[in-house]
Amino acid sequence: MFGYYRVASAVNKTIVGNPAKNAEEIITLIQDAYAKEVSVVVFPELTLTGYTASDLFLNQTLIASQNEKLAYILQQTSDIHTIAIIGLALLEADRLYNCAAVLQNGKILGIVPKSYLPNKKEFYEKRQFITGRDITRTTTELYGEEIPFGVDLLFSDSKEMTFGVELCEDLWAVTPPSNHMANNGANLLFNLSASNELIGKAEYREELVRTQSGRCMAAYVYASAGVGESTTDTVFGGHAIISEYGSTLAQNERFSLENTLITADVDLERLRWLRLNESSYSDGRRKKTRIIKVDNLPEITTLDRKINPMPFVPSLFEEKKHRCDEIVQIQAHGLIKRMSHAHITKAVIGISGGLDSTLALLSTHRAFEIMGWDHTNIIAVTMPGFGTTSRTKSNAVKLCEALGVTLRTIDITDISHKEFEAIEHNVNEHSVTYENVQARARTSILMNMANKEGGLVIGTGDLSEVALGWSTYNGDHMSMYAINSSIPKTLIQYVIEYFKYDESIADVIDDILDTPISPELLPHKEDEIVQETESIVGPYALHDFFLYHFIKYGAKPAKIRFLATxxxxxxxxQETITKWLKLFLKRFFTQQFKRSCMPDGPKVGTISLSPRADWKMASDADVEIWLEELEK
Structure with missing residues (x-):
């Protein structure tokens, strides 16, 4: 399943001091997890006995009963491939340790002791237990078997998954053990906990789990003791949380009187490759660890996870104003720095009435507002040609007038005819030459006007076009500052819509958003656009999706297709997706030469294709193996 694993957090009904009844609930939840194709399920701390047994841990009867019922769990789960991580008190070398036991197919794969023991306020673990943080390369004997024991254990299926285990307070420490586990390759982390409820603690707890998953570039699964643990002065709510790389995928409703089991499908393949692509992870110090091989795990038959079709666009509407403000601020301040440094006071922009030039103009206008510069020093040039319709030209004019910028109109048809004549091109032959002559004519006009006015040519091309090479080399491919170059088309639409808060331009923005995307280079028919970009290169929503997964973590084409489907x-x-994915791959590889000499532009999101920022690629790299992988 392309590196996806289903993991679970279980909170069992607990009776403190009664391992027999607790064992029955644990077995029920393990069986439930197995039926749901879960690879690994984690339980709360000291699962069999209950965490709040306190000095009863120093009583022989409780420990003996716990060990007896652990053997019963192993017997009852001998044919279950799902790994279960349960808590137990381990007596070893006349010392008592608070531990996590990793079980699969009726066997104990390893036992991990807790490193950090709380000894303050309502928690006094050092009264019964000692720390196991120095235990490495050691075994313990249970049921006549030598079992790996220590904080140096990691568990792996030798494919995509390697996991580590820590317990409760370990996560709250200044340097959690999970940091070291992640440095040694663990991309999945589990925590058995008994965290009591206090006002505001649940929110902090979730934030702690979520941020640790981000810091470790891992998935983090947390299970805390349920309401059955509540006794004396402490109340427990049974908080279960599953997070992945800084985002919480699932969490339960606390204070349930019944067993609860939450699951999530985590993308461990993505996490492994994000570590290569996005961070200084490889500089982390490695320690000696023991890798415990796990048996075959349950395989997911269907993915139970929502795949965002627009990964560049914020999913929460409430974030829209903040996110769009941030994008425009980055664009505006990048432009301010460039113009201030070059002592340039004017900006020259080609305006078509399309999405890209609209955002470039709006962001440039914002830069001038921030600096208190004269808006008339923004020179917007509309350059109608053979395909320009009255709709797009009218929208360009209305927008410029509303913003109070200087508007100039230069018709390029005569210039293009003279160019056709000079190179002996038949004007009726609507080939790439026919289109590129117009694109280069427009760029030439903008460059020359910028020289004349002492201005800076603002590029309007977006990240989607940069990825596909959907530009004319040394035409609209070139500018003096490419303000949109790291914003994909789907995000541009989103940001432009945000500007509708200004009622003076709301109507024209609505019409611009409703206009088909087109370079308007082929002659229109009865004032209607005949050249729609997405019918030629495919839907930008698909291409932005392909781009994100291809660049973000180097996903294979087959996985990209799977997720897109x-x-x-x-x-x-799937047939349509495959068709456009092949085109994306071919264009992405063959058009790298354009990216190798693209102009400066501000990096706005996590992905940029500038050779000076994120993406360095040979201009003549071959696409064959990527297409072959897709076919296979």
């Missing part, structure tokens, strides 16, 4: 279910079938 889920994300766009009901909109695009």
């Amino acid at each position: 889920l994300a766009f279910e009901g909109k695009y079938d």
Whole structure:
């Protein structure tokens, strides 16, 4: 399943001091997890006895009963491939340790002791237990078997998954053991906990789990003791949380009187490759660890996870104003720095009435507002040609007038005819030459006007076009500052819509958003656009999706197709997705030469294709093996 694993956090009904009854609930939850194709399920701390048994841990009867019922659990789960991580008190070398036991197919794979023991306020673990943080390369004997024991244990299926285990307070320490586990390759982390409830603690707890998953570039699964642990002066709520790389995928409703089991499908393949692509992870110090091989795990038959069809666009509407403000601020301040440094006071922008030039103009206008510069020093040039319709030209004019910028109109048809004549091109032959002559004519006009006015040519091309090479080399491919170059088309639409808060331009923005995307280089028919970009290169929603997964963590084409099929279910079938994915791959590879000499532009999101920022690639790299992988 392309590196996806289903993990679970279980909170069992607990009776403190009664391992027999607790064992029955644990077995029920393990069986439930197995039926749901879960690879690994984690339980709360000291699962069999209950965490709040206190000095009863120093009583022989409780420990003996716990060990007896652990053997019973192993017997009852001998044919279950799901790994279960349960808590137990381990007596070893006349010392008592608070531990996590990793079970699979009726066997104990390893036992991990707790490193940090709380000894303050309502928690006094050092009264019964000692720390196991120095225990490495050691075994313990249980049921006549030598079992790996120590904080140096990691568990792996030798494919995509390697996991580590820590216990409760370990996560709250200044340097959690999970940091070291992640440095040694663990991309999945589990925590058995008994965290009591206090006002505001649940929110902090979730934030702690979520941020630790981000710091470790891992998935983090947390299970805390349920309401059955509540006794004396402490109340427990049974908080279960599953997070992945800084985002919480699932958490339960606390204070349930019944067993609870939450699951999530985590993308461990993505996490492994993000570590290569996005961070200084490889500089982390490695320690000696023991890798315990696990048996075959349950395989997911269907993915139970929502795949965002627009990964560049914020999913929460409440974030829209903040996110769009941030994007425009980055664009505006990048431009301010460039113009201030070059002592330039004017900006020259080609305006078509399309999405890209609209955002470039709006962001430039914001820069001038921030600096208190004269808006008339923004020179917007509309350059109608053979395909320009009255709709797009009218929208360009209305927008410029509303913003109070200087508007100039230069018709390029005569210039283009003279160019056709000079190179002996038949004007009726609507080939790439026919289109590129117009694109280069427009760029030439903008460059020359900028020289004349002492201005800076603002590029309008976006990240999606940069990825596909959907530009004319040394035409619209070139500018003096490419303000949109790291913003994909789907995000540009989102940001432009945000500007509708200004009622003076709301109507024209609505019409710009509703206009088909087109370079308007082929002659229109009865004032209607005949050249729609997405019918030629494919839907930008798909291409932005392909781009994100291809660049973000180097996903294989087959996985990209798999995810796209889920994300766009009901909109695009697999055949359509495959068709446009092949085109994306071919264009991405063949058009690298344009990216190798693209102009400066501000990096706005996590992905940029500038050779000076994120992406360095040979201009003549071959695409064959990527296409072959997709076919296989």
